[in-house]
Each structure stands twice: as structure tokens, then as C-alpha cells.
Amino acid sequence: MNLTLRVWRQAGPDAPGRFETYQATDISEHSSFLEMLDNVNEGLIEVGEEPIEFMHDCREGICGTCGIMINGQAHGPAQSTATCQLHMRSFSDGDELVLEPWRASGFPIIKDLVVDRAAFDRIIEEGGYITVDTASAPDANLIPIPKETADFAMDAAACIGCGACVAACPNGAAQLFTAAKIAHLNVLPQGQAERYQRTEGMVDVMEEYFGSCTNMGECEAACPKGISIDFIATMNKDYRKAKSQNRRSS
Amino acid sequence: MATKVSERGGASAPAKRSPFLVELYRSALGKKYVMAITGIIFMGYVLAHMFGNLKLYQSAAEFNAYAEFLGTILYPIAPDGAVLNVLRVMLLGALILHVTAAFQLTQMNRNARPDSYRSKRDFVAADFAARTMRWTGVIVLLFIGYHLADFTFGWVNPAAEGATLYEKVIASFSNPAIAGFYLVANLALGLHLYHGVWSLFQSMGWNNRRFNHWRRYLAVAFTVVVVGGNLSFPIAVQVGLIS
Amino acid sequence: MTVLDNKVPDGPIESLWDDHKFSMKLVNPSNKRKFDIIIVGTGLAGASAAATLGELGYRVKVFTFHDSPRRAHSIAAQGGINAAKNYHGDGDSVFRLFYDTVKGGDYRSREANVYRLAQVSNNIIDQCVAQGVPFAREYGGLLDNRSFGGAQVSRTFYARGQTGQQLLLGAYQALARQVKAGTVEVVTNAEMLDVVVVDGRAAGIITRDLVTGEISRHSAHATVLGTGGYSNVFYLSTNAMTCNVTAAWRAHRKGAFFANPAYTQIHPTAIPSSDEFQSKLTLMSESLRNDGRIWVPNDPDETRAAADIPESDRDYYLERRYPSFGNLAPRDISSRAAKIVVDEGKGVGPLKNGVYLDFADAIGRLGRDAVADKYGNLFDMYERITGENPYDVPMRIYPAVHYTMGGLWVDYHLQTTIPGLFAIGEANFSDHGANRLGASALMQGLADGYFVLPHTVGDYLAPQLGQPKVDTSAPEFDAAEEGVRAQIDGFLHTKGTRSVDWFHRELGKIMWDYCGMERSKVGLEKALSEIPALRAEFESDVRVLGAADTLNSSLEKAGRVADFFELGELMCKDALVREESAGGHFRVEHQTDEGEALRDDDNFAHVTAWEWTGTPAEPNEHREALDFTNVKLSTRSYK
Ligand SMILES: Cc1cc2nc3c(=O)[nH]c(=O)nc-3n(C[C@H](O)[C@H](O)[C@H](O)COP(=O)(O)OP(=O)(O)OC[C@H]3O[C@@H](n4cnc5c(N)ncnc54)[C@H](O)[C@@H]3O)c2cc1C
Numbered sequence A: 001m002n003l004t005l006r007v008w009r010q011a012g013p014d015a016p017g018r019f020e021t022y023q024a025t026d027i028s029e030h031s032s033f034l035e036m037l038d039n040v041n042e043g044l045i046e047v048g049e050e051p052i053e054f055m056h057d058c059r060e061g062i063c064g065t066c067g068i069m070i071n072g073q074a075h076g077p078a079q080s081t082a083t084c085q086l087h088m089r090s091f092s093d094g095d096e097l098v099l100e101p102w103r104a105s106g107f108p109i110i111k112d113l114v115v116d117r118a119a120f121d122r123i124i125e126e127g128g129y130i131t132v133d134t135a136s137a138p139d140a141n142l143i144p145i146p147k148e149t150a151d152f153a154m155d156a157a158a159c160i161g162c163g164a165c166v167a168a169c170p171n172g173a174a175q176l177f178t179a180a181k182i183a184h185l186n187v188l189p190q191g192q193a194e195r196y197q198r199t200e201g202m203v204d205v206m207e208e209y210f211g212s213c214t215n216m217g218e219c220e221a222a223c224p225k226g227i228s229i230d231f232i233a234t235m236n237k238d239y240r241k242a243k244s245q246n247r248r249s250s
Numbered sequence B: 001m002a003t004k005v006s007e008r009g010g011a012s013a014p015a016k017r018s019p020f021l022v023e024l025y026r027s028a029l030g031k032k033y034v035m036a037i038t039g040i041i042f043m044g045y046v047l048a049h050m051f052g053n054l055k056l057y058q059s060a061a062e063f064n065a066y067a068e069f070l071g072t073i074l075y076p077i078a079p080d081g082a083v084l085n086v087l088r089v090m091l092l093g094a095l096i097l098h099v100t101a102a103f104q105l106t107q108m109n110r111n112a113r114p115d116s117y118r119s120k121r122d123f124v125a126a127d128f129a130a131r132t133m134r135w136t137g138v139i140v141l142l143f144i145g146y147h148l149a150d151f152t153f154g155w156v157n158p159a160a161e162g163a164t165l166y167e168k169v170i171a172s173f174s175n176p177a178i179a180g181f182y183l184v185a186n187l188a189l190g191l192h193l194y195h196g197v198w199s200l201f202q203s204m205g206w207n208n209r210r211f212n213h214w215r216r217y218l219a220v221a222f223t224v225v226v227v228g229g230n231l232s233f234p235i236a237v238q239v240g241l242i243s
Numbered sequence C: 001m002t003v004l005d006n007k008v009p010d011g012p013i014e015s016l017w018d019d020h021k022f023s024m025k026l027v028n029p030s031n032k033r034k035f036d037i038i039i040v041g042t043g044l045a046g047a048s049a050a051a052t053l054g055e056l057g058y059r060v061k062v063f064t065f066h067d068s069p070r071r072a073h074s075i076a077a078q079g080g081i082n083a084a085k086n087y088h089g090d091g092d093s094v095f096r097l098f099y100d101t102v103k104g105g106d107y108r109s110r111e112a113n114v115y116r117l118a119q120v121s122n123n124i125i126d127q128c129v130a131q132g133v134p135f136a137r138e139y140g141g142l143l144d145n146r147s148f149g150g151a152q153v154s155r156t157f158y159a160r161g162q163t164g165q166q167l168l169l170g171a172y173q174a175l176a177r178q179v180k181a182g183t184v185e186v187v188t189n190a191e192m193l194d195v196v197v198v199d200g201r202a203a204g205i206i207t208r209d210l211v212t213g214e215i216s217r218h219s220a221h222a223t224v225l226g227t228g229g230y231s232n233v234f235y236l237s238t239n240a241m242t243c244n245v246t247a248a249w250r251a252h253r254k255g256a257f258f259a260n261p262a263y264t265q266i267h268p269t270a271i272p273s274s275d276e277f278q279s280k281l282t283l284m285s286e287s288l289r290n291d292g293r294i295w296v297p298n299d300p301d302e303t304r305a306a307a308d309i310p311e312s313d314r315d316y317y318l319e320r321r322y323p324s325f326g327n328l329a330p331r332d333i334s335s336r337a338a339k340i341v342v343d344e345g346k347g348v349g350p351l352k353n354g355v356y357l358d359f360a361d362a363i364g365r366l367g368r369d370a371v372a373d374k375y376g377n378l379f380d381m382y383e384r385i386t387g388e389n390p391y392d393v394p395m396r397i398y399p400a401v402h403y404t405m406g407g408l409w410v411d412y413h414l415q416t417t418i419p420g421l422f423a424i425g426e427a428n429f430s431d432h433g434a435n436r437l438g439a440s441a442l443m444q445g446l447a448d449g450y451f452v453l454p455h456t457v458g459d460y461l462a463p464q465l466g467q468p469k470v471d472t473s474a475p476e477f478d479a480a481e482e483g484v485r486a487q488i489d490g491f492l493h494t495k496g497t498r499s500v501d502w503f504h505r506e507l508g509k510i511m512w513d514y515c516g517m518e519r520s521k522v523g524l525e526k527a528l529s530e531i532p533a534l535r536a537e538f539e540s541d542v543r544v545l546g547a548a549d550t551l552n553s554s555l556e557k558a559g560r561v562a563d564f565f566e567l568g569e570l571m572c573k574d575a576l577v578r579e580e581s582a583g584g585h586f587r588v589e590h591q592t593d594e595g596e597a598l599r600d601d602d603n604f605a606h607v608t609a610w611e612w613t614g615t616p617a618e619p620n621e622h623r624e625a626l627d628f629t630n631v632k633l634s635t636r637s638y639k
């Protein structure tokens, strides 16, 4: 198949950007979206133009590196699918595709379609863990955890940290990412001791970088792992409790 | 980019303690609670307001008596009009909080994406109501101003000096332009309510996987009842059902 | 040729590690912060090591070329992690895990390391559960297990099909906690491009900031590489696109011996490639073999759809050839069996390059929901990639390069031949011999990082108390930085005609054809003449556009591919001198009448460790003898 691409090119963080138009020709419908870009890049190198920089690594939908705004949708049109897992059969011959980087002040653009998502690490550092030194853990089967609870934690823990939620959110909010991590740890018995410190700490850092939720649900729709916005509600409740608990205990 | 993570390391000294609610309000989530709680107050208000106004369908006397009654709640325990005025002040306070929080959050969200997408967004989940909250909010706000000027203060009401409230209502709604404006404003209110009602459950964290889908139904039902009632009044006047 | 000292202490294997921990030197808690440690890599190995060393109080600096520690390739592991917990009372024990691993590795691993690995496997599960890793559980709330290839007990812990992700997030979160505590500094987007050796010891590293292009120097008392495996030398593999050998290779060029490079693992269950533009292969977790049955049609000219082919016309070749292990035969065996049937022309799919992995029986037996519960996300992934629904039509699978058992040679302390330079995780060679069992790489990465390295590094550092780390203005740092800059300038100034990827693809083809699932003397010799020729072409004709002072992924890749060329040559050399078949290394000249691998324990029960001489074609060979005192050498049989 043949496609027309309009791709955001930006030489560096502070450089002005613009759309450039490229033709992708003779693309197999079995190839992945990123393989299609590889192909375009090969062509660019051939004619002496710098290839398009884009984020990718595992190409299996698990590392969370990839992410492109494709025709106004984060990770493109397929549901629950990261950009790298998107295949060309989702498009038709002759389509025009517009490719933009994630845009949010918490995710500054580095080059072309590449952004810096370090803010997510900052959020995790503020309590997205359970404090347990190596070799100090009791036997793993000491605390039974109901299957339902473990499954719930896993649903939340499935987040790959890609940032599509932020990219898709009309407010540039990072609620879904933050809520998923908080929910994963807050629901487990091991996570109780630090539950409220964690919630307050992570939410506060999140708000330093990102916007605020107006419950649009775009994040959930864009999320390649189908993380539910129910977790956001849970986080909101825990935050309120955290604010008063932490006050009392400090 | 060599992001030196440890620069932020170590807890920063806690800022001077403020009262709990103020501290809560400082966070965006706190502002969302304010939006939600004041929203609930408005929900109660618009529902009662709509039900009360159904008396339009009973008779002019009933309606005027009801208006009278609102002014004399708890009289003589409280002075004439006091409770109504307290309620008004509360509503005004809630309105100020609601609008201020909305304004501040909007500001925050603008800052979160100063550089917007150049291509057209293709929204999947965010419905029209959700995306237009700011605008329906502004329309409703303007409408409230007009509505107060129309019936509460009577500044813009076409009825003669000294008319009863019933007469004022008929006078206003007989004018197709005003009736039309009421219809539009109430549709905006409907959109605002629909998203707001659903949304407040999220903001307050009232969720339970088993009941979550009911939140949408509730939002629809509530909106239909309130807006349906409200819309009926100008229409009834226009078609001559009440006069 | 020297015989290497693996520093394994004497004593009964059961108490070897505990006794040794007692005899190693310790650094007093308040002195730990006087030591700087550099860790390269934030995969399971690197992140767990960094977090633990940080907890202990060392000053740790961690580098990764990824934009976040959480993106390391470990995140992609699907199936699970082994441990000898014996929670299911099916007869598992530390000794059995040890035994299975040595046997699975075709008796080419070091007993003492493997025993230690089996011992600490249990601590890993405890540690991870305490961190909040949401392992799968049974309805009673206790941990669930599944079985994996090469084992007859259920000892694999898993978190849906995302075990590596959950384990890595656990380690990453432990790391984040240390960042917050101020003991660890994480430097992201930083690629290590050289190791600096001063007075025979590792003194630090040179890195390039991938975003700004800045080259910088870092020194420390000890340096640890947890930089993963080199499967991408084959171009097509199941590894993430950026996996590479650069860190290990540049350490090799500075004097660290490279052991058993030819031992590569071909995983039996990947999705066959669909066309020649394919950029990578996607693994379907081995756990699928628990319930899926592997078969091909009997007739090479079969045209019917899978469901229409009656049982009598199907060949369940694994069940037929290996009745006791059946579809759970180890990876090397299953992979080669698939190659044999596909080479016979019985392959399935449009390119006839796959075999069926069929769930019809399992769906009939357990019901669709139960199958979906176990493998749902894998099925979804398969459908996303191929457009076929595996609930209705059997999956098509084919072997793909997946893991590299070879790596930097390390002793019992995980120290390379450069004092002060340690290698952990897939980057070292230590525990899997000639073939790795499923679910043991995660185990090894975390064992090294959480439970082994933190002790052995202390033993190395203790005598250096009071000594400052080498200053980064030392001439050795100047020289190393100069070398890095020269290479980068070289790439940008070559201005040739072909892209880096083109060369990588061509190299990959040579490696796959001659050093892949089957190797022969003739083929390897051919490869050894083709690789240097292609490398020369690469050096004179590569086209790298753009500049050095911005994000430039072609430039990054050029450096990695340059190292793959040298590594590829060494792999072929290693495969050529190993005149036997063992595990993932199958020499056509050495097989039984039934086509099974034929080991030569008299001549090859050793590790081959190569020393860099400056000329890729002429490395020096060294050996470490392998003594088997606890496991009897026998012919591996899975029949
Ligand atoms: C698809 C797939 C599925 C798998 N499934 C399983 C499984 O189910 N069970 C199992 O046990 N094993 C599995 N494995 C194997 C296992 O995942 C890996 O062997 C293991 O995770 C390697 O961990 P590591 O920490 O050694 O390296 P990695 O996780 O590869 O980490 C390497 C780190 O080093 C960094 N790095 C490398 N070079 C440099 C450099 N020059 N400069 C700076 N940083 C550098 C990278 O940024 C990264 O952070 C699987 C492998 C694959 C490919």
C-alpha cells in the first residue's frame, strides 16, 4: 500500500518545528507501523536526508517507549494497542497520516517525535514503592492475598508508562498513570504501611508537572493496556484520606 | 539527557501549616473536591428549583404562594426572608468557589499543554458534554445573571411594576427571544449537569466496580428530569398551556 | 593459553556460598559511603544491584541508555521466574533446580554458581512479593506456579504474561526509593562507550549523552556491567531493538575475557516473520507449550486448513520423539525439531516457515474462558500481530534467536578478568552453560543483583579503604575519551552510501545462516571470511547523517553495529573450535544417528574464554575446566 505522511520535524528542544510531507510506498499490510517508518527512514537516508527520530524499543507493546500521535489519536486508531503493535492493516491504501509527538509541558520535545518523559520517574520516586530492604523479606506465602486482590493489583500494575494518557488528555493530566501505580501498591497488604505517604507524595509531584483531570476518559481510551479510570476515583479518595491522616501523624 | 535524579533527593522542609481545608484546596485534587461538593449543592438546588416551579402548572395563586413561602421559611423563628437570604448567600458562596476553582484548574491545564496539537484531535471517549464544560459553564453563569435580573431583581423583566412573580414569568416567557434564550441556556445546563454529575463521583472517589456503570445512568436520569422540567416552562408559555 | 582460576572455594556445595559469605571481607557500614560504585544497566540485574548497594550505603551511580530505568529489556520477559520453593509439594528442592539447570545447560556450566543460584532463588520470590510484585495466586490466596520447558515440577512463578515487567518494576521501584534517599543517582539517556583501566584495575567509564551528545567521564572504586545480551548480532531476534553488546565488548577490548560467545539460544516459540522488512521477531511465551500442542501436517503438500486436517494426517513431532517431555522439551531440542520439519517442507503458513501450536484440545478440555484467563494477553498479542485469532485457528510459531548464554567471563565473585570490573545478568556467561532453561534468566539477573554481587563487591572494596578513586583527569581517561570521539567522528565523516541498518541486516543473515541453529565447519569458515569483508565495507561505506551533538539514533547504532561485527567474528571462531554439539551449539558434524546433539566431554568439558589481541581474527584462547562432582555427566535425554 501507499501512504502520505505528514510528520512533525523539530531539530531540537528549542528549535521551531514544522510538518514535512513524505510518501511511504510499497508498504506491506503485515508490516508494523514502525516498520513502515523504518522503511521511510531508509529512503530518507538514501537521498541524504536525516531520518525521522521516533521512540521505540521492544516493539512488543511492553517497554512503553514508543508513542506517536497518529491522526489525532495517541498510539493511533487501534484500541488497546501501543504504536509498535499497530499494524498497517489498520489503514487503507492512499491514507494520509499525520504524525505528531506527545505534547505536554511535562513531556518536553527532544527531537522530531521524541519526548522526555522523565517526569514519570519523578512521580515514582515520591513513594511509588514499598520499603523493604533486600534480604529482609519474610516467606512469600506468609501473607495469603485473595486472588481478586492480586488480580486487581495486576490490572493496575500493567501500566507500561508510555504517557499516552497524558498525550491524549485534553488537559495534559497524568492521573491515569499515577493512579494506576498508587492503586497497584495501595491495594496490597504489603503496601498499607506507606499508603497515605505514597498517595500524597505522588499526587503532589504529579501536579507539579501535569494538568488536572476533568474526567473526560480520553486516557483510558488511548491506554494500550486498558487501564481503567476507576483507579483515578480510588486515588482521589485515598488522597483525601491521606491529607488528613498525614496531617495527624506528622 | 543526563537527568540527575538525586537533585530532588531528600524531603524538602514542610511549608508552614495552613488550616486543613486551605491546604487541601491548594492541590488540584482539592479543587476538584470543591467543584464536586459545590456541584452537589447546585444539584440539590436545581432539582428543588425545578420541582418548586412545577407549581406553575397548578395555578397562579399556588405559584405565588410558594414564592411567598420561600421568603418566610422558619418565620417567625428567623426574621422574615432570613433563611432565604442565608440560602442565597450559601449558593453565592458555592458559586464563587465553583467558578474560582474551575478558573484555576483551567489555568493549570492550559499550562500543562501550552503548545497544543497542530493536527486535528480525534476524540474517542471525551463526549461533547465533557469537552464543552468550560463553555457550558460560562453560558450557565451568564444565564444565572440574567435569570436573577429577570425574576429576582426584576431589572430586565418586561412585566409592569408590582407584578406578581407569576405574571413576571408569563411576561418573560411570552417573548419568543427570551423563551429561546432560556431553552438554549437550559440545554447548556443539561450538558453541564450530565458531565458534572457523573464526574463528581470520580472526583470524590465514590466508586465501586460493581456499581460504576450506574453513575452514568444516574447522570442521565438527573439531567433529563431537571432539564426536562425546566425546558417545559417556556415551552408551555409559548404554546399557551399556561398563561 | 592459560587455565583460568574461577575462585570457587573448596567445600561441600551445599554450604559453599554461606561459608564463603562468612569468609569474605566486609566494609563497615559507616565506611560504605566512602566508596563509589558505577553500575551500567538498569535491567533486572543492574537495577537490583544498584538498589541493594544503595541500601547498604554505597554511593552508587547508575547509567542506562534508556530514557527511564524501567525500559530495560528485562521488561519484555513474559513467562516467569523459577524458584525451588516446592510450594506444591511435587518434589522440588534446591538440589533439583540445581540439577535441572546443570543438565538443561548440557553440562557446560559451573556447578558452584548454579548451586548458589538455586539457593537464592527462594529469597528472590520472598523479596519480590514483599516489594508488591503481583504474582499470580490461587483462590486460597497462595502463590500459583506453572511448569516450564525442561522441568518436571511446577516451579515457575508468574504475573500473567508480564513477569519480567513486574519484576523489573519491583527492582525499579526499589531503585527509585534509593534515589529519593539520595544514595543512588540515575543517569538516563547515557550510553557507556568505554571502560577505563588504570594500573590494571577498572577505574571508570566514558559515556555519551544521547540527547546532547556530550561525552563525559566517570570514575569509581568498582564498575559493574549489567548490560544484557547480544542476540541482536543476528539482526532479527526477540530482543528489543536497542539491545547490544557494546558495553561488554568494549570491556572485552580493554582486557575482559569473553566466554563461550557461540552459546546462543534459539527460542522455539516466536511468531514467524511475515516478510523481509521485518525488524524484529516477537516471542510467544514458552508457557504456551503447557497447553498448546505442536504439530505439522504429514504431507508437505498439504493444502487444507488446519482444522480440516484429521488427526491421522498430523505429526505431533515433539510428542512422538520425546514422549516423556513432549511439548515441554527444552528449548534447544524443540527448536531444532521445528527446523527439521520445516526443512522437510512441512512448514505451515503462507511462507511455509512455521509449525502449528494448537489450543483446540486445551479449549475443549478446559473451556475457552480458562484458556483466556491463562493466556489471554498472549492470544491478543498474537492476533494484533498476525491478524489471526488463535482461539479459532492454531498459532504459527518458529524458532528465533532469543538469549545468549555466552558473555563476559566472570569468576565465582562475578568479577571479570579486569579487577574491579564485574558483570551480572545476561551480560556474563556464568550459570546457563550451553543452554538456558526457561524462566531462569530472570532468576539469574535478580540473584546476581540482589543476593550475590552486593557481597562480592564488598570483598573487593574492603582492602581499598582510604584510597581515593582515580581522578578523571588521568591520562587513561584522556585516551579513552579520545578513542570514543575519534570513532564518532569517523562515522560522521565516512559519508558512504549504505545505511547502518543495511549492514546490520547483512551481518545478521551471515550469522543466522552459518552460526544459527546449526553450524558446520564449512559454513563457519565461510562466515569467517565474509564477516571481515563486510566489516571493511561497513568501515568505508556506511552513511551516518546528522550531527554528534543531538539525538542521532543512526550514530548510536553505528557504534553498536561496529561491535557486532567483531563479536560476530568471535562467535564463529568459538563455534568453530568447539568441535562438539552442546545445548544451543549444534555442529552438524557431531550428532547421533537420531540427529541428537553429541557432546564430547573428554575434550570440551570446559569454558572457552577469549582474550582480545587487537586483531579480531586472532583472539587468544583461554580455558576454564569444568568439574562435575555433584552432578554426573550423562547424555541429556528428554525421551
Ligand atoms: C521476549 C523475551 C522474553 C523473555 N522471557 C523470559 C522469561 O519468561 N523468563 C526468563 O527467565 N527470562 C526471559 N527472558 C530473558 C530475560 O528477559 C533476560 O535475559 C534478562 O531480563 C536480562 O536482564 P539483564 O538485567 O541482564 O539485562 P537487560 O534487561 O537487557 O538490561 C540491560 C540494561 O543495560 C543497559 N545498557 C546496555 N548497554 C549499555 C551501554 N552501553 N550504556 C548504558 N547502558 C547500557 C540498558 O539500557 C538496560 O538498562 C526473555 C527475553 C526475551 C527477549
Ligand code: SF4
Residues within 6 Å of the ligand: A158, A159, A160, A161, A162, A163, A164, A165, A166, A176, A177, A180, A219, A222, A223, A224, A225, A226, A227
Ligand atoms: S496508564 Fe496507560 S496510557 Fe498511561 S502511561 Fe500507563 S499504559 Fe500508558
Ligand code: FES
Residues within 6 Å of the ligand: A055, A056, A057, A058, A059, A060, A061, A062, A063, A064, A065, A066, A067, A082, A083, A084, A085, A160
Ligand atoms: S516499543 Fe516497547 S511498547 Fe512500543
